[in-house]
Amino acid sequence: MMHLLLTLLDLGGTFVFALSGAMAAGKHRLDIFGVMVLAFAAGNAGGILRDLLIGATPPSAIAHLSYLGVSLLAGFIVFFWDPLVSRHNHLVLWFDAVGLAFFAVAGAEKALVFGLHPVMAAVLGMVTGVGGGMLRDLLVMQIPTVLRADLYALAALAGAAIVVLGHMLDFNTIGSILVGGLACFFLRYMAIRHGWHLPMARASQTHS
Amino acid sequence: MMHLLLTLLDLGGTFVFALSGAMAAGKHRLDIFGVMVLAFAAGNAGGILRDLLIGATPPSAIAHLSYLGVSLLAGFIVFFWDPLVSRHNHLVLWFDAVGLAFFAVAGAEKALVFGLHPVMAAVLGMVTGVGGGMLRDLLVMQIPTVLRADLYALAALAGAAIVVLGHMLDFNTIGSILVGGLACFFLRYMAIRHGWHLPMARASQTHS
Amino acid sequence: MMHLLLTLLDLGGTFVFALSGAMAAGKHRLDIFGVMVLAFAAGNAGGILRDLLIGATPPSAIAHLSYLGVSLLAGFIVFFWDPLVSRHNHLVLWFDAVGLAFFAVAGAEKALVFGLHPVMAAVLGMVTGVGGGMLRDLLVMQIPTVLRADLYALAALAGAAIVVLGHMLDFNTIGSILVGGLACFFLRYMAIRHGWHLPMARASQTHS
Numbered sequence: 005m006m007h008l009l010l011t012l013l014d015l016g017g018t019f020v021f022a023l024s025g026a027m028a029a030g031k032h033r034l035d036i037f038g039v040m041v042l043a044f045a046a047g048n049a050g051g052i053l054r055d056l057l058i059g060a061t062p063p064s065a066i067a068h069l070s071y072l073g074v075s076l077l078a079g080f081i082v083f084f085w086d087p088l089v090s091r092h093n094h095l096v097l098w099f100d101a102v103g104l105a106f107f108a109v110a111g112a113e114k115a116l117v118f119g120l121h122p123v124m125a126a127v128l129g130m131v132t133g134v135g136g137g138m139l140r141d142l143l144v145m146q147i148p149t150v151l152r153a154d155l156y157a158l159a160a161l162a163g164a165a166i167v168v169l170g171h172m173l174d175f176n177t178i179g180s181i182l183v184g185g186l187a188c189f190f191l192r193y194m195a196i197r198h199g200w201h202l203p204m205a206r207a208s209q210t211h212s
Numbered sequence: 213m214m215h216l217l218l219t220l221l222d223l224g225g226t227f228v229f230a231l232s233g234a235m236a237a238g239k240h241r242l243d244i245f246g247v248m249v250l251a252f253a254a255g256n257a258g259g260i261l262r263d264l265l266i267g268a269t270p271p272s273a274i275a276h277l278s279y280l281g282v283s284l285l286a287g288f289i290v291f292f293w294d295p296l297v298s299r300h301n302h303l304v305l306w307f308d309a310v311g312l313a314f315f316a317v318a319g320a321e322k323a324l325v326f327g328l329h330p331v332m333a334a335v336l337g338m339v340t341g342v343g344g345g346m347l348r349d350l351l352v353m354q355i356p357t358v359l360r361a362d363l364y365a366l367a368a369l370a371g372a373a374i375v376v377l378g379h380m381l382d383f384n385t386i387g388s389i390l391v392g393g394l395a396c397f398f399l400r401y402m403a404i405r406h407g408w409h410l411p412m413a414r415a416s417q418t419h420s
Numbered sequence: 421m422m423h424l425l426l427t428l429l430d431l432g433g434t435f436v437f438a439l440s441g442a443m444a445a446g447k448h449r450l451d452i453f454g455v456m457v458l459a460f461a462a463g464n465a466g467g468i469l470r471d472l473l474i475g476a477t478p479p480s481a482i483a484h485l486s487y488l489g490v491s492l493l494a495g496f497i498v499f500f501w502d503p504l505v506s507r508h509n510h511l512v513l514w515f516d517a518v519g520l521a522f523f524a525v526a527g528a529e530k531a532l533v534f535g536l537h538p539v540m541a542a543v544l545g546m547v548t549g550v551g552g553g554m555l556r557d558l559l560v561m562q563i564p565t566v567l568r569a570d571l572y573a574l575a576a577l578a579g580a581a582i583v584v585l586g587h588m589l590d591f592n593t594i595g596s597i598l599v600g601g602l603a604c605f606f607l608r609y610m611a612i613r614h615g616w617h618l619p620m621a622r623a624s625q626t627h628s
Contacts, residue, residue: 029359035410037366038359052265057468059477061267066332124482138559143346145355147561151445151454158453202451237567243618245574246567260473269475274540351554353563 006177013110013181014051014064015074020103021136022047022078029082032144036083042140043079044072050135054111054128058118097196104160105188108133109181112164113171122168129164130157133188155195158202163188214385221318221389222259222272223282228311229344230255230286237290240352244291250348251287252280258343262319262336266326305404312368313396316341317389320372321379330376337372338365341396363403366410371396422593429526429597430467430480431490436519437552438463438494445498448560452499458556459495460488466551470527470544474534513612520576521604524549525597528580529587538584545580546573549604571611574618579604 025046029039048065055063065071111132115125134150134157141148150156163184170180194200233254237247256273263271273279319340323333342358342365349356358364371392378388402408441462445455464481471479481487527548531541550566550573557564566572579600586596610616 032355032359034359035362037363037410041359041365056264056472057478057482061269061477062265062326062328066265066328066336069329069331072331072335120478120482121485123485123488127488128482142350142558143356143359145353145561147448148559151448151450151457151559154451155453157457202453240563240567242567243570245571245618249567249573264472269477270473270536274473274536274544277537277539280539280543350558351564351567353561 009178009181010110010113011070013106013185015070017103017106017110017133018047018051018065018071019074019078020047020099020106021050021140022075023082024100024137025140026079026082028140028144036079039083040076040079042143043082044075045143046136046140047071047075047078048136049139050107050111050132050137053135054114054132057128057131058115058120060114060118101159101189101192101196104133104156104192105163105185107136108160108163108188109167109184112167112184113177113181116168116171122172125171126161126165126168129167130161133157133160133164154199154201155191159188159191159195162191217386217389218318218321219278221314221393223278225311225314225318225341226255226259226273226279227282227286228255228307228314229258229348230283231290232308232345233348234287234290236348236352244287247291248284248287250351251290252283253351254344254348255279255283255286256344257347258315258319258340258345261343262322262340265336265339266323266328268322268326309367309397309400309404312341312364312400313371313393315344316368316371316396317375317392320375320392321385321389324376324379330380333379334369334373334376337375338369341365341368341372362407362409363399367396367399367403370399425594425597426526426529427486429522429601431486433519433522433526433549434463434467434481434487435490435494436463436515436522437466437556438491439498440516440553441556442495442498444556444560452495455499456492456495458559459498460491461559462552462556463487463491463494464552465555466523466527466548466553469551470530470548473544473547474531474536476530476534517575517605517608517612520549520572520608521579521601523552524576524579524604525583525600528583528600529593529597532584532587538588541587542577542581542584545583546577549573549576549580570615570617571607575604575607575611578607 022043025042025044026039028046029042034042048071051071052063052065055061055065108129110129112125112129114132115128116122120128137150138148141150166184166187167180170177170183191200230251233250233252234247236254237250242250256279259279260271260273263269263273316337318337320333320337323336324330328336345358346356349358374392374395375388378385378391399408438459441458441460442455444462445458450458464487467487468479468481471477471481524545526545528541528545530548531544532538536544553566554564557566582600582603583596586593586599607616
């Protein structure tokens with residue numbers, strides 16, 4: 005049951021990030037194959053990196069076909085119904101926030117299962133959440149938006165930290181995952197809607 | 213015998229991609245050491261990524277000296293006889309197509325040996341083929357050509373898929389590798405010579 | 421004792437490279453979280469890559485909290501006392517040279533402990549030294565300076581090679597590490613102060 009829930013969270017996050025990867029590819033004139041490659045990279049890089057770091061080889065995204073299937077589905081949707089997706093650009097932004105929440109809590113939970121220190125489990129939850137977007141942006145040559153976007157990585161860390169705290173305090177796992185996921189989504193929501201953000205490095209005001 | 217054949221395919225691909233990495237370095241005013249680093253990165257990134265993903269650690273390129281030796285040889289050739297290599301630029305393009313074919317079939321075969329699902333074995337064959345070129349392009353700050361070049365990644369996937377199909381149908385392994393490698397080369401040949409290509413994402417026509 | 425020495429070398433290198441990552445983030449207007457992410461990435465990417473390649477999972481930087489702590493400390497220092505750090509920019513350059521020396525010798529020693537071939541142990545020492553800076557530069561979209569900077573990667577390789585040679589000739593390990601580290605620092609010093617450099621690829625004079 006627990007295992008099924010985590011797999012569903014992982015696949016949901018994969019689908020949403022694969023959508024974002026395919027849309028980035030479309031904007032850069034890639035052919036249908038480039039679209040699929042970017043969909044798979046964006047949807048799975050975070051989870052693959054997490055699995056390599058915790059020693060879970062081969063990574064789930066390589067060992068199970070479902071991750072590839074979900075990524076290709078997202079790629080086809082963007083490729084063939086792009087106008088549809090484009091018209092609902094804001095919708096994708098919200099999907100992306102949901103995907104970040106999915107990945108952050110699933111990543112933290114899996115790291116705990118593999119026996120990592122709680123603090124690093126929270127960090128790995130964050131890595132799972134932001135990894136796919138980072139690779140997507142690097143492949144199309146942009147400074148990763150997760151390094152710039154307001155409260156993006158912090159929202160992922162907060163959600164992952166709640167899952168870890170719940171685990172340490174012996175709370176119900178599904179409850180922790182729900183609260184952690186909602187907290188991540190809420191922070192991202194406030195950043196998008198109401199401009200919540202963190203202080204900038206002072207250096208930026210002086211040097212650039 | 214089988215093992216020897218695969219090693220030869222792997223080393224042949226490494227040599228050709230190392231040439232391409234060294235040439236990219238030369239165009240960006242890197243010193244001799246930068247040339248060697250890019251030669252090694254381009255020649256081995258695909259194979260190292262494959263080995264990490266299938267859990268074959270340490271990767272062949274780290275465990276055996278021959279990969280380093282072949283990469284440095286390619287780097288020296290480009291560094292000291294660059295005018296020679298430059299004059300035969302089209303030759304290198306064909307070498308590159310051969311290297312892609314080598315890596316695609318060797319990567320798929322190795323993934324099968326490590327017990328991966330056939331579909332993912334084909335995907336990993338493709339990853340082996342395109343990984344080196346992607347890192348090379350990222351290091352000199354270009355959108356990876358494998359994401360743009362006509363039928364590049366698809367040719368690698370086709371070659372790898374034929375090896376996997378042959379394995380599932382219990383065909384002769386060497387025969388499958390030959391047919392898969394030739395198919396990959398043929399597709400790439402048609403893309404270079406006769407402009408075969410895949411449809412572009414419609415988004416590109418609207419947005420850019 | 422030996423293990424403690426290596427851990428100290430590793431943490432010292434992590435701290436210095438984390439400083440450089442945080443400063444790069446500050447120049448690109450990242451928020452405090454982006455600063456921390458770049459500090460951790462620059463300080464630990466080399467060691468994590470080394471550990472993945474030699475099969476030491478989970479990598480030290482994931483398994484032990486101290487690496488995260490040291491990275492965040494460096495991030496906070498740059499974020500809150502940036503003017504202080506900026507005024508001593510040349511000091512950071514020297515710290516960076518010290519960090520390169522730390523990582524090169526620690527990386528080579530760890531690879532030897534894991535039973536790699538001596539030549540590859542030297543290469544992995546170099547990878548440990550230059551990996552963090554490469555990821556830092558990629559994340560802020562610059563051609564990695566380690567590919568351009570004079571005698572940077574070569575200094576790391578020389579230091580690592582001395583550690584490996586000492587090991588093969590059965591010299592005292594601490595002595596080899598000291599000599600290797602000083603050699604790396606000396607080469608980098610001569611490159612910065614007196615412009616020592618390697619020959620450029622001839623291609624650069626013709627093409628660009």
